[in-house]
Amino acid sequence: MKWSEFFVTGEPLIYAADVSIVLTVIGIVFILTYFKKWKWLWDEWLTTVDHKKIGVMYIISAVLMLFRGGVDALLMRAQLTAPNMKFLDSQHYNEIFTTHGTIMILFMAMPFIIGLMNIVVPLQIGARDVAYPYLNALSFWLFFVGAMLFNIAFVIGGSPDAGWTAYFPLAGNEFSPGVGNNYYAVALQISGIGTLMTGINFLVTILKMRALGMTLMRMPMFTWTILITCVLIIFAFPVLTVALALMTFDRLFDTQFFTMANGGMSMLWANLFWIWGHPEVYIVILPSFGIFSEVVSTFARKRLFGYKAMVGSIVGIAFLSFIVWVHHFFTMGAGAAVNSFFSITTMAIAIPTGVKIFNWLFTLRKGRIRFTTAMLWSLAFIPNFVIGGVTGVMLAMAAADYQYHNSYFLIAHFHYVLIAGTVFACFAGLHYWYPKMFGHMLNERLGKWTFWLFMIGFNVCFFPMYFLGLMGMTRRMYTYSAGLGWTPLNVVATIGAALMGIGFLVLCYNIYYSARYGERDMTGDPWDGRTLEWATSSPVAHYNFAVIPEVKDLDAYWEMKKSGKGFEMDEEKLKPIHMPSNSGRPFLISIAFFFAGFGLVFKWFTLAIIAAVFIILGLILRSFDDDDGYYISVDEIKRTERLTRKEA
Amino acid sequence: MGTNYHHETFPWKHIVGFILSLVLTFAALWIAFSSGLATKAILTGIVVLAVLQAVLQLFMFMHVTESDSGKIQTINMAYSFFIAIVVVAGSIWTMAFVL
Ligand code: HEM
Numbered sequence: 001m002k003w004s005e006f007f008v009t010g011e012p013l014i015y016a017a018d019v020s021i022v023l024t025v026i027g028i029v030f031i032l033t034y035f036k037k038w039k040w041l042w043d044e045w046l047t048t049v050d051h052k053k054i055g056v057m058y059i060i061s062a063v064l065m066l067f068r069g070g071v072d073a074l075l076m077r078a079q080l081t082a083p084n085m086k087f088l089d090s091q092h093y094n095e096i097f098t099t100h101g102t103i104m105i106l107f108m109a110m111p112f113i114i115g116l117m118n119i120v121v122p123l124q125i126g127a128r129d130v131a132y133p134y135l136n137a138l139s140f141w142l143f144f145v146g147a148m149l150f151n152i153a154f155v156i157g158g159s160p161d162a163g164w165t166a167y168f169p170l171a172g173n174e175f176s177p178g179v180g181n182n183y184y185a186v187a188l189q190i191s192g193i194g195t196l197m198t199g200i201n202f203l204v205t206i207l208k209m210r211a212l213g214m215t216l217m218r219m220p221m222f223t224w225t226i227l228i229t230c231v232l233i234i235f236a237f238p239v240l241t242v243a244l245a246l247m248t249f250d251r252l253f254d255t256q257f258f259t260m261a262n263g264g265m266s267m268l269w270a271n272l273f274w275i276w277g278h279p280e281v282y283i284v285i286l287p288s289f290g291i292f293s294e295v296v297s298t299f300a301r302k303r304l305f306g307y308k309a310m311v312g313s314i315v316g317i318a319f320l321s322f323i324v325w326v327h328h329f330f331t332m333g334a335g336a337a338v339n340s341f342f343s344i345t346t347m348a349i350a351i352p353t354g355v356k357i358f359n360w361l362f363t364l365r366k367g368r369i370r371f372t373t374a375m376l377w378s379l380a381f382i383p384n385f386v387i388g389g390v391t392g393v394m395l396a397m398a399a400a401d402y403q404y405h406n407s408y409f410l411i412a413h414f415h416y417v418l419i420a421g422t423v424f425a426c427f428a429g430l431h432y433w434y435p436k437m438f439g440h441m442l443n444e445r446l447g448k449w450t451f452w453l454f455m456i457g458f459n460v461c462f463f464p465m466y467f468l469g470l471m472g473m474t475r476r477m478y479t480y481s482a483g484l485g486w487t488p489l490n491v492v493a494t495i496g497a498a499l500m501g502i503g504f505l506v507l508c509y510n511i512y513y514s515a516r517y518g519e520r521d522m523t524g525d526p527w528d529g530r531t532l533e534w535a536t537s538s539p540v541a542h543y544n545f546a547v548i549p550e551v552k553d554l555d556a557y558w559e560m561k562k563s564g565k566g567f568e569m570d571e572e573k574l575k576p577i578h579m580p581s582n583s584g585r586p587f588l589i590s591i592a593f594f595f596a597g598f599g600l601v602f603k604w605f606t607l608a609i610i611a612a613v614f615i616i617l618g619l620i621l622r623s624f625d626d627d628d629g630y631y632i633s634v635d636e637i638k639r640t641e642r643l644t645r646k647e648a
Numbered sequence: 649m650g651t652n653y654h655h656e657t658f659p660w661k662h663i664v665g666f667i668l669s670l671v672l673t674f675a676a677l678w679i680a681f682s683s684g685l686a687t688k689a690i691l692t693g694i695v696v697l698a699v700l701q702a703v704l705q706l707f708m709f710m711h712v713t714e715s716d717s718g719k720i721q722t723i724n725m726a727y728s729f730f731i732a733i734v735v736v737a738g739s740i741w742t743m744a745f746v747l
Pocket residue numbers: 070073074076077097098100101102104105109162163164165411415418419422423461474475476477497500
């Protein structure tokens with residue numbers, strides 16, 4: 001690597017990005033210094049092990065990444081609006097769809113979901129924190145530095161450009177000589193380790209830390225989906241870890257795992273990638289199902305219809321999700337037996353998914369429905385997701401897939417499931433649980449504006465793509481010629497993308513507006529909720545529950561409200577609460593990971609080794625750490641509770 | 649955490665497990681690099697050693713026998729085996745057309 005290649009040059013767009021990055025950094029440093037906030041930042045956020053704050057940081061990062069991925073998307077749509085556009089050249093287009101896909105899935109959808117689960121799961125099960133709070137902080141910071149490492153690629157060294165799937169041989173040294181795909185391998189590895197630890201952490205939390213009386217079959221549906229998601233994470237992510245490690249070896253040390261020559265097997269990468277990749281899409285969709293279940297049952301004021309069938313179908317989906325991966329490469333050349341098998345397993349997933357759709361519909365039936373913003377997202381999810389699902393079954397037929405494969409039909413399909421499923425769920429969850437995070441509501445009027453703009457824009461953008469696909473337009477093409485008849489639909493799609501962009505801006509404005517003028521939630525239970533998170537104050541006290549509630553039924557809080565029993569607090573019976581201490585080490589270890597990763601990307605092994613020493617040092621220090629946490633005194637609990645308890 | 653851990657006398661189990669793991673690992677290395685056996689025999693040898701080591705670690709480090717949640721452990725292990733078979737056998741079956 002020559003120094004002249006270190007910074008990416010030659011593109012006005014890149015220079016503009018350079019300038020805005022520098023300005024943003026200067027701005028942040030200035031504001032923190034001017035308002036003397038450095039200590040606050042360190043004490044309250046960088047060293048926190050509180051699951052609620054970690055959740056908030058996840059969600060802030062996810063929204064930033066949604067912005068980055070969204071700008072990528074708009075750039076692509078701009079380039080495709082008309083035939084023969086010169087806005088992006090082919091190399092730049094390749095880089096942008098690669099970063100868009102990777103960022104949206106790994107650095108937007110995943111952290112958004114993980115953020116919500118961080119905030120909500122301990123509250124729903126009546127716990128005071130997660131099982132391993134320190135590990136939780138480390139998970140977050142590893143994800144964060146992984147995301148940052150990936151994001152600086154486009155100004156330092158160059159973006160990855162082999163697609164978010166990084167198929168070999170394209171992603172190998174021979175065809176992608178720059179450092180771009182090193183970024184892909186290393187950044188995903190670092191954040192992947194964080195995700196794996198989150199999976200373990202929440203599995204243990206849910207299995208071991210439920211309040212008295214909360215049997216597995218009394219767990220709220222969101223918690224159930226997270227439990228199963230953790231299982232998927234634990235079993236799927238190691239495959240990614242190994243595949244990425246092999247990729248890293250191929251790229252940095254010239255091993256031959258995935259090369260064309262010397263006994264390498266390039267298609268094995270695709271195979272391993274999708275063994276992880278298909279469970280991965282369920283990792284982002286199952287929690288979304290959980291969010292919709294909570295929202296639908298709260299705003300239909302009914303118990304979730306067919307709870308047991310719901311649980312059964314999530315377990316079924318999770319099981320099936322490990323035996324369908326070949327549907328991503330039916331056209332690779334495997335025999336008829338292989339393709340038929342995976343075709344059938346894939347179609348079988350439609351059965352438990354269908355069960356769930358009917359469960360939501362029956363929950364809605366005869367419910368007293370309140371059309372809040374969260375509910376609108378959930379209601380819109382059902383038909384939109386069904387469109388995505390039905391086209392998914394079309395793609396699942398191996399023979400037909402030879403036609404659809406890698407066309408805009410596929411692009412439309414997976415955006416219909418990812419956006420109408422995961423993104424709608426994230427927005428629904430954000431509106432629904434916002435008071436738990438910040439103590440105030442998101443403005444409903446603005447929320448509905450976002451909803452309509454985004455939802456309509458989404459359909460205007462992606463519905464035409466089904467037809468573009470059938471007309472022969474393939475994915476990842478950076479331009480097309482005029483005579484093909486694709487222009488009108490492409491213009492429509494770009495208009496839709498712009499509408500979504502405006503919807504996102506309204507959401508950002510809403511966050512700002514609500515912080516200043518938003519309605520405070522004094523009750524802790526603004527939606528008349530059913531599960532335990534609504535039994536806490538808004539924003540939630542540091543220790544979550546002064547007294548851990550006892551659970552007598554599914555919809556525990558609803559039962560407590562109906563019977564009028566269960567939330568009274570006897571001040572005499574309060575005990576000091578044990579809490580974990582903050583620690584700066586997860587943050588510092590992750591910084592070391594960043595430099596180790598950066599060193600690997602550029603093959604600066606001295607830097608990588610020095611940073612690795614710091615990582616190991618951090619681990620050693622941790623194992624000699626005998627800080628057992630601290631106690632919150634009864635007096636302090638009383639003071640806090642008197643301030644927030646309504647019936648006191 | 650915190651309150652109910654007590655210090656054992658000396659972690660014999662861990663030390664023995666550690667040494668046995670090292671022995672098994674070096675044995676595998678030796679078979680692969682210096683034993684001069686036929687490829688088939690080498691593969692069989694290291695697979696056997698790998699399985700031995702996995703079992704050893706389950707008992708020496710992972711405390712499979714010590715937990716009170718036996719049912720969860722059983723499901724967990726059964727599922728692990730299932731996934732391992734799916735990943736390995738599935739990959740071989742899928743990729744057989746290239747071989
Ligand atoms: C915000 C609105 C969005 C728009 C306008 C948009 C648009 C696009 C476009 C134009 C492409 C490239 C098509 C091609 O040339 O092959 C693309 C690819 C992709 N998008 Fe999106 N997208 C959006 C949101 C999302 C979200 C939320 C996700 C995931 C959660 C996502 C995941 C992907 C993936 C995985 C790819 C494939 C990248 C690749 O080919 O390597 N997108 N999107």
